[in-house]
Amino acid sequence: MAISVFDLFSIGIGPSSSHTVGPMRAARMFALRLRSEGVLDSAESVRAELYGSLGATGHGHGTPKAVLLGLEGAAPRTVDVATADQRVDDIKAAGRLRLLDEREIGFDFAEDLVLHRRKALPYHANGMTLRAHDATGAELLAKTYYSVGGGFVVDEDAVGADRIKLDDTVLKYPFRTGDELLRLTTDTGLSISSLMLENERSWRTEEEIRAGLLEIWQVMRECVARGMSREGILPGGLKVRRRAANSARKLRSEGDPKALAMEWITLYAMAVNEENAAGGRVVTAPTNGAAGIIPAVLHYYVNFVPGADEDGVVRFLLAAGAIGMLFKENASISGAEVG
Known part of the structure; x- marks a missing residue:
């Protein structure tokens, strides 16, 4: 699979x-x-x-x-x-x-x-x-x-076959466990992102992979921007008020962002989570429940790491995808189940 x-x-x-x-x-x-x-x-x-x-x-x-x-x-x-x-x-x-x-x-x-x-x-x-x-x-x-x-x-x-639709595409570097993934990086000398890129070429060209990942990044950026600009009450009946926009205003007024990097990371994640709760457009990462984490880390990279560029964004998403696959292969990422 x-x-x-x-x-x-x-x-x-x-x-x-x-x-x-x-x-x-x-x-x-x-x-x-x-x-x-x-x-x-x-x-x-x-x-x-x-x-x-x-x-x-x-x-x-x-x-x-x-x-x-x-x-x-x-x-x-x-x-x-x-x-x-x-x-x-x-x-x-x-x-x-x-x-x-x-x-x-x-x-x-x-x-x-x-x-x-x-x-x-x-x-x-x-x-x-x-x-x-x-x-x-x-x-x-x-x-x-x-x-x-x-x-x-x-x-x-x-039912009885697998938890997701089977894809029998043959990958260059298949792995199902963390040990297998690390062994492949040692044997090939490839980084996790480079190994993932080789596997993704089984479906798409490198240009298509890059364009697709940058589109995902753009959706994440738009989601954070919306979340930091919208106010009001979130749907659902609990009358939870949005907080990200107010937090963004406070952080912008408090001086050097570099001194408040961790607060900004929290804000980025909160902005996405509020957009998700409001039924907005988000990127599953790998679920909606965790949708704020990847965008928050990427925003930290782009806004606070010198030399950050689109190549780094692509490498990050490929490596993060590898980790997500380990969970999808070996556990469940489905939440809110009832017993």
Whole structure:
């Protein structure tokens, strides 16, 4: 099984890779499956049922919104976060939904999207089942999906095979453990980032890899800038007030930033975490729950390390990706599970 750094550092939306990004991808996969099986135009209704952690904490994590937008064809990477909430409100008010923005169907938010707060599916805590029916009520398609962490999604066909979709790409320097990774660097004389670059070439050219990683860095920069400029109350019902903008003003007034580097790192992470909580665009790193750490360290590098440049940003993301892969291979990066 091969994992790319772009699988780990994927552009998406908040507040949760398991509860928002994954369900949006799953719902979109279901709608695309309707089209590929030639039954999209026959669909008259869709019912989504969320189980386990998705059902228990779904409203707080924006899961219902993610499912509705995914059914309409939105993808976490490109969904318009500025209009997403209004689109969901429109669906609720009209009782109508457009599958893949093509097939309009009736959708009763209270009846057709069910959160099972005390029921779980057997494979994973983050499970969801979607069903489509025609005008007679006959079932056209039913699929169960699991959001297994970091925005990764598998359907029931993959249960028992692996926690994520298998990729049989042959890597030049495969590794599954920290010992294997360090042994490879010793045997080849390559740094971790250089070794990762060689593996990434199995999917993309070096120019594409560099451009893709710098795009990820740009999204991180934009996220920090937004987080340090926006004020108000975060969504979710707890009335938590944003703090990053006020903290940024205070730090700017306190003199030499170099003397306050650690405070700035904390601020960068806070800004991303607040944007994530607000449903803004973030980079999973490797989950939304940890989305602030990588941008904070990179901002420290760019703003406080002499000689910092884009080459260093690329090397950092490649090396960080290697560490993320060790966790993805050997543990779970899915949070907020229920027992």
